[in-house]
Amino acid sequence: MAGTDDILIRMEQVEKYYGEFHALRNVNLHVRRGEKIVLCGPSGSGKSTLIRCINHLEPIRSGRIVVDGTELTDNPQAIDTIRREVGMVFQQFNLFPHMTVLENCMLAPMRVRKVSRADAEATARKFLDRVRIGNQAEKYPAQLSGGQQQRVAIARALCMEPIAMLFDEPTSALDPEMVKEVLDTMIGLANDGMTMICVTHEMGFARQVADRVIFMADGQIVEENEPEAFFRNPRHERTRAFLGEILAHH
Amino acid sequence: MIGPQELAFLGQGLMWTLALTAIGFTGGILFGFLVALARVSPIRWISALAAGWIALFQGTPLLMQLFVVYFGLPLLGLAPPAWGAVAVALTAHASAFLGEIWRGAIQAVPKGQSEAAHALGLDYRARMRDVILPQAMRLSLPATIGFLVQLLKGTSLAAIVGFIELTRAGQIVSNQTFRPLLVFGIVGLVYFALCWPLSLWGRRIESRLAAATAR
Amino acid sequence: MVQLDFGVVLERWPELAWGTLGTIWLALAGMTLALVIGIAGVAVLRGKSRIGHAIVRTFVEVIRNTPFLVQIFFIFFALPLAGIRLNPTATAILALGLNGGAYAVEIIRGGVDAIPQGQTEAGLALGLRPSEVFRFIIIKPALRSIYPSLVSQFIMLTLTTSIATSISAYELTSVAQRIDGDTFRTFEVYFTITVIYLGISWLMMLMFAAIARRAFAYPTR
Ligand SMILES: Nc1ncnc2c1ncn2[C@@H]1O[C@H](COP(=O)(O)OP(=O)(O)OP(=O)(O)O)[C@@H](O)[C@H]1O
Numbered sequence: 055m056a057g058t059d060d061i062l063i064r065m066e067q068v069e070k071y072y073g074e075f076h077a078l079r080n081v082n083l084h085v086r087r088g089e090k091i092v093l094c095g096p097s098g099s100g101k102s103t104l105i106r107c108i109n110h111l112e113p114i115r116s117g118r119i120v121v122d123g124t125e126l127t128d129n130p131q132a133i134d135t136i137r138r139e140v141g142m143v144f145q146q147f148n149l150f151p152h153m154t155v156l157e158n159c160m161l162a163p164m165r166v167r168k169v170s171r172a173d174a175e176a177t178a179r180k181f182l183d184r185v186r187i188g189n190q191a192e193k194y195p196a197q198l199s200g201g202q203q204q205r206v207a208i209a210r211a212l213c214m215e216p217i218a219m220l221f222d223e224p225t226s227a228l229d230p231e232m233v234k235e236v237l238d239t240m241i242g243l244a245n246d247g248m249t250m251i252c253v254t255h256e257m258g259f260a261r262q263v264a265d266r267v268i269f270m271a272d273g274q275i276v277e278e279n280e281p282e283a284f285f286r287n288p289r290h291e292r293t294r295a296f297l298g299e300i301l302a303h304h
Numbered sequence: 305m306i307g308p309q310e311l312a313f314l315g316q317g318l319m320w321t322l323a324l325t326a327i328g329f330t331g332g333i334l335f336g337f338l339v340a341l342a343r344v345s346p347i348r349w350i351s352a353l354a355a356g357w358i359a360l361f362q363g364t365p366l367l368m369q370l371f372v373v374y375f376g377l378p379l380l381g382l383a384p385p386a387w388g389a390v391a392v393a394l395t396a397h398a399s400a401f402l403g404e405i406w407r408g409a410i411q412a413v414p415k416g417q418s419e420a421a422h423a424l425g426l427d428y429r430a431r432m433r434d435v436i437l438p439q440a441m442r443l444s445l446p447a448t449i450g451f452l453v454q455l456l457k458g459t460s461l462a463a464i465v466g467f468i469e470l471t472r473a474g475q476i477v478s479n480q481t482f483r484p485l486l487v488f489g490i491v492g493l494v495y496f497a498l499c500w501p502l503s504l505w506g507r508r509i510e511s512r513l514a515a516a517t518a519r
Numbered sequence: 520m521v522q523l524d525f526g527v528v529l530e531r532w533p534e535l536a537w538g539t540l541g542t543i544w545l546a547l548a549g550m551t552l553a554l555v556i557g558i559a560g561v562a563v564l565r566g567k568s569r570i571g572h573a574i575v576r577t578f579v580e581v582i583r584n585t586p587f588l589v590q591i592f593f594i595f596f597a598l599p600l601a602g603i604r605l606n607p608t609a610t611a612i613l614a615l616g617l618n619g620g621a622y623a624v625e626i627i628r629g630g631v632d633a634i635p636q637g638q639t640e641a642g643l644a645l646g647l648r649p650s651e652v653f654r655f656i657i658i659k660p661a662l663r664s665i666y667p668s669l670v671s672q673f674i675m676l677t678l679t680t681s682i683a684t685s686i687s688a689y690e691l692t693s694v695a696q697r698i699d700g701d702t703f704r705t706f707e708v709y710f711t712i713t714v715i716y717l718g719i720s721w722l723m724m725l726m727f728a729a730i731a732r733r734a735f736a737y738p739t740r
């Protein structure tokens with residue numbers, strides 16, 4: 055059935071615990087192919103937890119997660135398949151410090167997809183050019199600015215030619231003057247039709263690219279809507295309070 | 305077979321192992337203290353001398369140190385008993401290692417401590433004695449215990465110069481009984497029974513210190 | 520005062536040179552084995568096998584809390600009983616590797632623990648298996664972070680090779696004992712090789728610095 059379903063990522067009745075702590079409560083989320091979703095909510099509301107469950111960086115207690123027809127279980131093969139197909143970008147970039155930018159981008163295609171070195175390099179250079187950092191390919195991560203590092207991290211994920219991308223606050227660790235270059239890269243990706251789930255508090259970005267904005271609190275999805283409606287008239291008191299705070303800061 | 309006689313012989317060896325460790329460690333503490341103070345001395349040549357002493361003992365095998373002292377002392381006209389020569393070598397060895405451990409600890413005490421003591425008008429002696437050293441001793445306790453374990457194991461090398469401590473006693477019993485695995489198994493177990501609790505103790509203090517500094 | 524005579528010792532320089540090479544060979548082979556055991560041990564400790572954990576932990580504690588001399592005797596007598604015939608030099612390398620390996624496990628584990636969790640997560644998210652994450656992502660930065668401790672441990676291992684004389688492995692100390700037996704210039708012999716050992720440790724330091732310059736050339740913040 056893979057590839058024929060219009061719903062690319064399905065989360066159904068997902069419950070997640072950290073020990074005793076109930077981190078996700080009855081989460082239901084369907085993401086269509088090509089859909090862009092922005093996930094927001096106060097600190098500790100479970101945004102990171104939600105997207106980390108999708109590629110099994112966190113195991114869930116109960117419920118179902120299906121990505122492109124593959125159901126995520128404890129079966130290592132299912133986990134491998136989904137991780138191969140879903141890219142992730144982290145707040146702290148997490149580039150590998152002992153590899154050049156190019157090597158960072160070639161590692162997974164060569165080891166996971168078994169692509170030849172030459173092909174991996176060609177792909178890596180293509181995506182590095184696309185995030186406009188092709189001229190830094192031979193440098194090491196520590197020699198780049200934060201914004202450049204995050205763009206490399208995006209290119210590294212793209213080199214696996216994923217069917218969906220997960221972003222966990224990709225601009226929160228950046229100096230303000232570097233936020234735009236990363237957001238522009240993400241906007242480009244969105245325009246190319248990538249399926250994306252972005253945890254971010256960049257409301258301008260949400261307005262511009264999101265098909266849906268989802269608000270979480272206390273491990274639950276409280277409210278979801280199209281961006282215009284979401285921002286213009288939030289239905290829940292908690293959403294209103296949250297937006298008030300966010301917008302006051304920006 | 306390993307009978308009461310053999311066990312008694314091993315027990316005697318064990319007594320010597322413990323005695324050598326105690327002497328070496330006590331001597332090492334006294335002289336190591338001087339080495340550490342010399343190493344952090346503001347006077348250049350004193351600190352260089354201490355650095356050389358440390359490098360010498362950390363750069364050569366303990367076995368050679370034992371040999372050189374053991375056969376060197378008689379050349380100086382000294383004729384200590386065998387255990388005395390071994391004890392001198394172990395003491396010198398320990399003084400270098402403990403000196404280096406404590407130098408590290410002294411320098412790990414935050415600079416502000418020394419500056420604050422300075423500002424209070426304390427002289428060098430008072431700064432060291434009342435402010436720096438007590439903190440350094442606390443910091444260095446895990447490494448000091450770790451070295452005690454090293455030293456206890458190191459006394460076994462006295463066996464190679466022929467001194468009958470636990471390992472040499474084991475060798476002799478092994479040669480008499482033709483049961484090397486059993487004998488060295490027992491000997492190893494005895495060392496383990498002595499060293500392991502010390503190691504655990506050191507590790508406990510270390511994690512307690514780490515928790516205290518994290519707070 | 521006794522008259523010292525280094526001449527009769529120094530004229531045996533070809534043997535001393537061969538002994539030096541023997542010591543260096545023991546040290547390098549022992550270090551290599553120790554590094555392999557250290558990395559493998561840490562990999563097992565990161566894995567899920569309970570039995571694996573227990574074996575590595577026991578190995579580390581037993582080795583660290585017993586003297587090398589007892590270990591090398593034990594191995595020397597145990598191998599033939601297990602039907603394994605090794606010459607004294609190979610036996611010494613095995614003993615040195617096991618001993619150094621136990622210390623290396625502890626040291627390298629500290630380095631691995633210091634690598635941020637995000638590195639592992641990034642590797643997993645790219646689809647790498649945990650073993651590949653360890654091999655390609657974790658181990659090199661981990662080794663870099665604990666390199667000074669590992670080097671001290673390996674210098675110790677180099678000096679420990681002298682104990683291999685107790686099973687008559689071919690190295691500097693056993694050569695010294697032979698020269699001593701011929702010349703009765705005991706002090707001069709051991710003084711001379713003490714100086715040689717000092718030179719060997721110094722050489723090892725240079726080697727480790729050169730390795731670090733090549734292997735860990737990448738910049739960090
Ligand atoms: N590994 C963990 N062990 C225990 N509790 C955890 C763990 N990770 C997260 N939590 C808890 O789960 C809750 C949700 O965490 P999560 O990181 O998903 O929040 P978040 O919405 O991403 O917050 P932030 O905006 O601060 O990143 C928090 O209360 C957090 O303390």
Ligand SMILES: [Mg+2]
Binds near residue numbers: 102222223
């Ligand atoms: Mg988060």
